[in-house]
Amino acid sequence: xxxxxxxxxxxxxxxxxxxxxxxxxxxxxxxxxxxxxxxxxxxxxxxxxxxxxxxxxxxxxxxxxxxxxxxxxxxxxxxxxxxxxxxxxxxxxxxxxxxxxxxxxxxxxxxxxxxxxxx
Amino acid sequence: xxxxxxxxxxxxxxxxxxxxxxxxxxxxxxxxxxxxxxxxxxxxxxxxxxxxxxxxxxxxxxxxxxxxxxxxxxxxxxxxxxxxxxxxxxxxxxxxxxxxxxxxxxxxxxxxxxxxxxxxxxxxxxxxxxxxxxxxxxxxxxxxxxxxxxxxxxxxxxxxxxxxxxxxxxxxxxxxxxxxxxxxxxxxxxxxxxxxxxxxxxxxxxxxxxxxxxxxxxxxxxxxxxxxxxxxxxxxxxxxxxxxxxxxxxxxxxxxxxxxxxxxxxxxxxxxxxxxxxxxxxxxxxxxxxxxxxxxxxxxxxxxxxxxxxxxxxxxxxxxxxxxxxxxxxxxxxxxxxxxxxxxxxxxxxxxxxxxxxxxxxxxxxxxxxxxxxx
Numbered sequence: 001x002x003x004x005x006x007x008x009x010x011x012x013x014x015x016x017x018x019x020x021x022x023x024x025x026x027x028x029x030x031x032x033x034x035x036x037x038x039x040x041x042x043x044x045x046x047x048x049x050x051x052x053x054x055x056x057x058x059x060x061x062x063x064x065x066x067x068x069x070x071x072x073x074x075x076x077x078x079x080x081x082x083x084x085x086x087x088x089x090x091x092x093x094x095x096x097x098x099x100x101x102x103x104x105x106x107x108x109x110x111x112x113x114x115x116x117x118x119x
Numbered sequence: 120x121x122x123x124x125x126x127x128x129x130x131x132x133x134x135x136x137x138x139x140x141x142x143x144x145x146x147x148x149x150x151x152x153x154x155x156x157x158x159x160x161x162x163x164x165x166x167x168x169x170x171x172x173x174x175x176x177x178x179x180x181x182x183x184x185x186x187x188x189x190x191x192x193x194x195x196x197x198x199x200x201x202x203x204x205x206x207x208x209x210x211x212x213x214x215x216x217x218x219x220x221x222x223x224x225x226x227x228x229x230x231x232x233x234x235x236x237x238x239x240x241x242x243x244x245x246x247x248x249x250x251x252x253x254x255x256x257x258x259x260x261x262x263x264x265x266x267x268x269x270x271x272x273x274x275x276x277x278x279x280x281x282x283x284x285x286x287x288x289x290x291x292x293x294x295x296x297x298x299x300x301x302x303x304x305x306x307x308x309x310x311x312x313x314x315x316x317x318x319x320x321x322x323x324x325x326x327x328x329x330x331x332x333x334x335x336x337x338x339x340x341x342x343x344x345x346x347x348x349x350x351x352x353x354x355x356x357x358x359x360x361x362x363x364x365x366x367x368x369x370x371x372x373x374x375x376x377x378x379x380x381x382x383x384x385x386x387x388x389x390x391x392x393x394x395x396x397x398x399x400x401x402x403x404x405x406x407x408x409x410x411x412x413x414x415x416x417x418x419x420x421x422x423x424x425x426x427x428x429x430x431x432x433x434x435x436x437x438x439x440x441x442x443x444x445x446x447x448x449x450x451x452x453x454x455x456x457x458x459x460x461x462x463x464x465x466x467x468x469x470x471x472x473x474x475x476x477x478x479x480x481x482x483x484x485x486x487x488x489x490x491x492x493x494x
Binding site for chain 2: 030031033034036052054056057058059078081
């Protein structure tokens with residue numbers, strides 16, 4: 001698993017990458033009440049704002065961590081945004097993407113490096 | 120140099136009980152505790168929530184009699200102060216020369232004096248305003264040695280009643296001086312959540328012990344400023360600096376109900392307050408814009424600053440959101456703001472612009488939840 005400074009996690013499953021936000025991020029956000037996901041098939045560039053998360057406190061964006069195509073979104077989050085607080089590292093993944101340049105993944109942190117960042 | 124943040128008499132208690140603290144109006148205040156904003160909101164609506172609001176201004180106005188003080192204060196606000204009975208509280212607002220709202224406040228008739236509770240962020244300018252504009256015979260005294268807490272929610276009466284059964288006789292907006300855990304407290308049956316409850320002014324030295332005594336009741340949880348905001352929003356109550364300010368008049372803000380007949384045209388004490396010409400005219404003729412509730416038609420919250428349009432394509436905005444967010448009790452986003460008065464009764468979809476997209480929103484009645492006051 002890889003981690004971004006934007007508190008996203010990337011799980012690599014063959015040639016696709018699953019993206020969510022970390023436990024730390026979900027705690028900081030507070031109770032999540034709304035998630036707006038991109039459309040499947042959308043071609044994105046790294047750092048595009050593609051997800052909006054609203055907590056009771058504020059709205060925040062999630063950036064595309066890689067260049068590529070959004071191939072699946074987690075529609076369950078639209079109906080149950082609170083899953084982001086309940087299981088951020090598991091059930092509450094946001095989208096799956098097919099990176100056009102898989103080597104971009106290597107730029108991100110390992111779990112140890114990420115834990116150091118947030119400690 | 121940045122000024123050090125002020126602390127309320129309950130600061131140690133907040134630290135002790137796991138508050139997440141934030142800067143608010145120059146104070147270090149709890150924004151939430153362990154339950155989180157949603158949990159705290161729901162707890163207040165179903166049981167009882169305890170809020171530290173000691174950052175708010177507490178001020179005593181004292182002239183030779185209540186009548187003299189009331190008549191002096193009536194020059195600064197369009198409210199019937201003289202007609203308020205002893206032991207009663209009323210909502211009001213200080214006005215500006217252009218009819219705007221300088222601050223909103225609660226005042227009570229405490230027999231020989233008036234007790235005022237002011238917004239934290241405005242209290243210093245309010246006190247200056249009062250001192251410079253009231254006759255010199257009226258003493259303006261900031262009460263600096265008392266904490267202020269609010270106990271809100273349907274269980275409030277039972278909770279406080281266990282510490283002093285006399286509170287059960289109080290009705291909405293009654294004020295009394297009563298002992299709580301042996302400490303003399305100034306209590307009003309009021310609040311800022313839409314729920315029944317009490318606001319309790321306590322000598323600072325006893326504030327922590329009284330608060331801890333109230334917290335011993337299992338129905339009570341500490342509530343931070345985060346849930347205070349979502350609770351008041353659902354109740355349709357204005358937040359100064361957002362929904363009302365010096366550029367909004369009471370009539371635009373749909374606060375006509377707080378201007379009693381006696382101060383209106385043809386009333387016994389009509390006008391005679393700062394900005395009265397404009398405000399009385401607006402009461403008569405109406406205003407071009409009006410504060411209303413807004414109900415977003417999707418699950419996306421519409422927050423302060425979101426502009427409202429008539430159609431998906433129309434160019435000129437017809438309204439703006441001044442407060443908005445998720446309403447935990449409603450289970451849906453709620454908001455309020457201003458709209459061109461032509462649209463104030465509109466039943467059709469209007470559109471709020473969210474991140475460049477036009478999202479449907481409807482004008483709505485406020486409050487969004489039933490008010491549970493003990494009348």
